Amino acid sequence: MDVVIVVHTEFGYVHNREVVYDKRATQGVSQAVPDLVRVAGRYDAKITFAVMPEVVEYFPSETGHEIGLHIHPGWEEFRTGDLTFQVGDRYLREHCEQSRSSTVLTGYPYKEQLGMIRTGADVLEDKFGTRPTTFVSGRWSVDNNTVRALVDAGMERDCSATPHSPPCHHDWSRLPRICMPYHPSGDDYQEKGSVPLLIVPVSQMFPAHIASPEAAPRMGLSWLKACFDEYYRQEMPLFHMCLHSPCMTDAYFLRIMDEVLRFMSVHKNVHFRFVSEIPEYGPVHPSTLIGPYLLGMNRNMVTVGVRALLSRLHRRSA
Numbered sequence: 001m002d003v004v005i006v007v008h009t010e011f012g013y014v015h016n017r018e019v020v021y022d023k024r025a026t027q028g029v030s031q032a033v034p035d036l037v038r039v040a041g042r043y044d045a046k047i048t049f050a051v052m053p054e055v056v057e058y059f060p061s062e063t064g065h066e067i068g069l070h071i072h073p074g075w076e077e078f079r080t081g082d083l084t085f086q087v088g089d090r091y092l093r094e095h096c097e098q099s100r101s102s103t104v105l106t107g108y109p110y111k112e113q114l115g116m117i118r119t120g121a122d123v124l125e126d127k128f129g130t131r132p133t134t135f136v137s138g139r140w141s142v143d144n145n146t147v148r149a150l151v152d153a154g155m156e157r158d159c160s161a162t163p164h165s166p167p168c169h170h171d172w173s174r175l176p177r178i179c180m181p182y183h184p185s186g187d188d189y190q191e192k193g194s195v196p197l198l199i200v201p202v203s204q205m206f207p208a209h210i211a212s213p214e215a216a217p218r219m220g221l222s223w224l225k226a227c228f229d230e231y232y233r234q235e236m237p238l239f240h241m242c243l244h245s246p247c248m249t250d251a252y253f254l255r256i257m258d259e260v261l262r263f264m265s266v267h268k269n270v271h272f273r274f275v276s277e278i279p280e281y282g283p284v285h286p287s288t289l290i291g292p293y294l295l296g297m298n299r300n301m302v303t304v305g306v307r308a309l310l311s312r313l314h315r316r317s318a
């Protein structure tokens, strides 16, 4: 089984175990990238960093890992609790034609999408010496124009698909939850076709959530491990995990990442790959395996139960 790890590389920090994409928090790149590289190095894991043009000067020049392009168009304010932050890319906002302020590529004219993708690829090529061939769209949002623009800009692989998630500002709802890489149709990016771009969907946990260490606070690390097990037991050729770089500024998420990598690396025939190494595999016939999740749930419930019992006993004896 091949494993890819894709990191949306952007500014931000962690607050209450959630990423806040604050553009003043440059440590989301300058500190997070070397820290993740260190953890990955313990397991010879390969990382594909999808880098926003506005963060390149904070990205270390030699990591030994792969560089892809990550684009957030537009400029909008978002809020989480009392905190506000801006979404968009300062560099692209200043250097590209953008007729809208929307922070999803869907709906931008073809020409403007092509302009942003080309300009972003130029910036990364100037900095790293290699033109990126892997793309990740901000907020997972693409349309048929994006696919056309990616091909025309020389991109070979796209990692924006979150299969089977309900349609919102993005739509990948017609892909099955367990979905292997495919070439899309030019008329419908969710249909198989012959466009020379390989869509490499993110692995999805049951019932529907991207496979990411960032889900651990809500769903438990065991749920992510169960998802890996589900793919592994069925001999799926690829497991694709993703995360946002700012979470790697936080000790809790670094520990989760370390545990996930250790867990995956002890399995036989698991190979960490860069996205650029991923081919279109032969046909697969996956089904939902509930067993690994039930096991994970039991483990969680036992831990929570024992903790509750111990604290009750402690209170009684105090």
Ligand SMILES: [Zn+2]
Binding pocket: 008, 010, 070, 072, 137, 138, 139
């Ligand atoms: Zn992003």
